[in-house]
Amino acid sequence: MSEDVVRDEQEVQRQNYSEKEKTEIFDNEFMPHVDSMYNFGYRLTFDEDDAKDLVQDTYLKAFRFINSFQRGTNAKAWLFRILKNSFINEFRKKSKQPSKVDYSEVEQYYNSDDAGENITTDLRIETVQHMIGDEISGALNAIPVDFRTVIILSDLEGFTYEEMSKILDIPIGTVRSRLHRARNMLKEKLAVYAKEMGYNKES
């Protein structure tokens, strides 16, 4: 499945790299992103071995379809797109994980007219300042994967809306709205957590 995506992306500009060029591209344009790829994989799967498998699989596909990659273009976005598709099309099935929250249902809810009225994030900056990375990371991990993904891509990996639109295969307007919903969801999780931990009490 993801092979099709890789092929479709730049079929019209198919390259014919020599073995030496392939190695150069792989080493200089693909390999520098291993760290980001692994962290993305881990935040999707929550499992070190699964993240490792996902990253290896992504690089294997990237190498197999290297002629579909145009040198000097955005290798990181290209790799993220392959990894995301591998996760959706293969990993979720293979892992036989219990079914996750149905994204369409969640987005439908959050896109409904009255959704905004339910978003009351009583979260103060001082509260977030008290939190450690672990706690914020835990809140991020608790939101549905499709919403978590846009926060990771934007806030951790620095992708633009246009790049995210290509990685996720969704219109750019959906990137904007999904990101907004995702950030509100994260704030809600943090607010609930802060309340449970008593972070909101005046000192």
Added chain:
Amino acid sequence: MSDFTDWFKDTFKVCYCEQGNLVDKDRFSEIVQLVLDNEADEESMAIFQKKISSCVKSNFTFENEKCMRDEIQKKLATHRKEIPNDLAQAIRKSVNL
């Protein structure tokens, strides 16, 4: 003209009442997001800057969102997983490099 020029104008309008007071904080936070993500075009940015320099509530909302975003990003960025030592080698091996 960016992808969000029209969206910005339409959304900006509904954020304020006739007197120019901020009445829809949630919609305004969508605009703030666009600005903080550097996705607003120059014209939209100029409109935004003009407003936050004259409207205390808008300015407060913007600064609050900005600080919150910075804090969350900073803490998430420090919370990264170390990649396994053998991963890069395993990748090279799998593609015969």
